[in-house]
Amino acid sequence: MIRVERLTKRYGAIVAVDDLSFEVEAGETFSIIGPNGAGKTTTLKVLLGLARSDGGRVTIGPEGLSPADPRARRALGYVPQRVQFQPGRTVAEVLGFFAELRDLPPEAVGVALRRVGLDGHAARQASQLSGGFTQRLSLGQALLGDPALLVLDEPTASLDPEATWEFRTLLEQLRREGKTILLCSHLLAEVERVADRVLILVNGRRAGLERLAALRERQVSATRLIAVLHEAPDRAVELLRQRGYPAERLDDRTLRLEASNGQGLEALEALRAGGVRVRSFEQQRPTLEEIFLAAVRGERRDTDD
């Protein structure tokens, strides 16, 4: 549905997107995640034809249309991070404008309103809607004409928890309907309910492309050991590192070890054998967010080097 090949985008001396390649399959929910300034929005802008690339190739849809071609944008709906609708317009008028622009019949407005649960709010002033309802309206305009592809740029970034939950439920529903969804976020939590694959973007570069299921597997097999000692942890950290365990000092009595399943207990045994007295220990399961952050930090270190 979307093919990005060696995309590069520069703003002056800054390389916002650097040699980025990925492909979004029809019917999947593909997410681009990364910290602020990673190049997510720039990538979306190129896909939407809002910005020109400095290198590489981007095509949309089975016909391989360029993003600059308005026909490519007919096949997609876009939900921006924030949108302000013109004061004085009702919800129905806002959708009516976009429907007319897409040469759709007036009935399309009613269909879109029902799909996003705003059918009882058609006469309300769009500029006075709550954040959650504004994003629903934004999604409504993206669904006009029933495009096969939806592009969403951090759609819940400014929403309260309840509105966020409602919006994600709408997205899940669209995913079940078979829409191809490209969802951009800096929060893994925002995408983990809906995404099939996650592209991790750091400093404009691809830091990883994983199925969410694979990230979950990595989470399941990961263990974090927190051990409180009777002594300063320096000797213990050194001992563990000599044996290949990536241990680090947390404070003057505590060490931490990121390990895979089983390694935690092996490390404790190594400490005991080395004469280190452990007062207490705890094994934790890192969150999906932490696994994501570890990948991001690893990429940052590589880039800095």
Add this chain to the structure above:
Amino acid sequence: MNAFTHGAWRRIRVVAREEYRRALETRWLFGFTALFAVLVLGLSYFGLAQGREVGFQGFARVTLSLMNLVLLIVPLTGLMLGITSIAGSSETLALLLAQPVTRGEVLLGRFLGLAAALSAAQALGFGGGGVVIALNAGFGQIPGFLALTALSLVLGWLTVAAALCIASIWPDRLQAMSIGLLLWLGLVVAYDLGVLGTTALLRGAPLQAVLFPALLLNPVDLVRILVTLAVGSGALFGPTSAVLAGMFGSHAGIAVGVTVLALETVLPLAIATRVFSRRDW
């Protein structure tokens, strides 16, 4: 008209209609319209007060008095309307440009919508006042008043086009507004001082050789000359009146003037379309 052209015009109309409505809903355009009507009526009614007689006077004096205000207010209004249509609204613009519409269609639609809104405001101001004056003071000198009305409309379109050009090049609203205000000051004040200085420096050269290109390059001055000559008050320009009448007093001269005004509208619009279509939003 083929399907593509038909689709393009339909989209331009949709954008233009929305922009027309947006512009008319801005309070200051409403205020501008009201100010226009009040000025037309006020200048006419109180114009004779100095002659110890209060009442509606003819179009000729109203036209000349009004012209000086129009030449200040219309360019400023056109510039501000055009600049606020694009500059500083990148989020709204991005959503619009992500629709199946070309950038040229968006820009042309916005130009037409703004030009129509400004024209409607002027027509209401001039027209309303003009009708009242005509009913009270007759239709003497009405061609001059109509010339002012028509050229004021053209000046409005011209400055909207210039504003869209400015906002396309400098999409930051504060920056675009600053440049717009500088252009306005240049057109209504600084330019004339420059021309006067140049004329003084080139004392030996024929006046026409300096004035003709100078007047063509500044639409505000061009409109001033065309309206003044249309009213038949060229003598107000003093010794240069004969030269000016020679340049713009004939049908050919008027045609040249109007053509130049049209070019000064189309050219910035073409530049705006090119820049708007090529830049990142």
